Amino acid sequence: GIQVEQSPPDLILQEGANSTLRCNFSDSVNNLQWFHQNPWGQLINLFYIPSGTKQNGRLSATTVATERYSLLYISSSQTTDSGVYFCAVKRGGSNYKLTFGKGTLLTVNP
């Protein structure tokens, strides 16, 4: 099956710093999503981005499908950004199944 690798596994920042999270995948995909899992376990949809670049406030994401990677940028980080960030991908075909990476644990200190 498709492999999804996220880096770094852990990241500690001071409030106000910027960061880049990376997601590499081993095969072509037609769906890529970034999620933030909050301390209560809820997965929050950040981006649906099989290709191209999107921005939403302080967050932006870029997927280069031909090179099989995606980047999530967090600018001016806040303590509320803390949590686990997951990348998940879906291969082509009618199956909707997502394959998740292991996540990046982000801690933003005040």
Add this chain to the structure above:
Amino acid sequence: GAVVSQHPSRVICKSGTSVKIECRSLDFQATTMFWYRQFPKQSLMLMATSNEGSKATYEQGVEKDKFLINHASLTLSTLTVTSAHPEDSSFYICSAPTRRTYEQYFGPGTRLTVT
């Protein structure tokens, strides 16, 4: 965005009993839903694909007789953990894709503790 709900959010049960977890898509129809399991500090592990009007498809290694899935309508899927044991304690999460874009939305999860 689309909304998926789960009920209950937290359940504690005794070993040997069965527990039912509901997953509902509130503002869209979902012919397919997914059930995941997550252990502490780990990623989500797909357990099964729930298909409206037909049998669920289970991932390798998941016991279909222990984790019963029913997808009776376009907005409701249920997961029943039968004869629960302490090792079944985990965080269970459901998701549903929208038909238009395949973007998946997740429920808030159910924390199951078996004593």
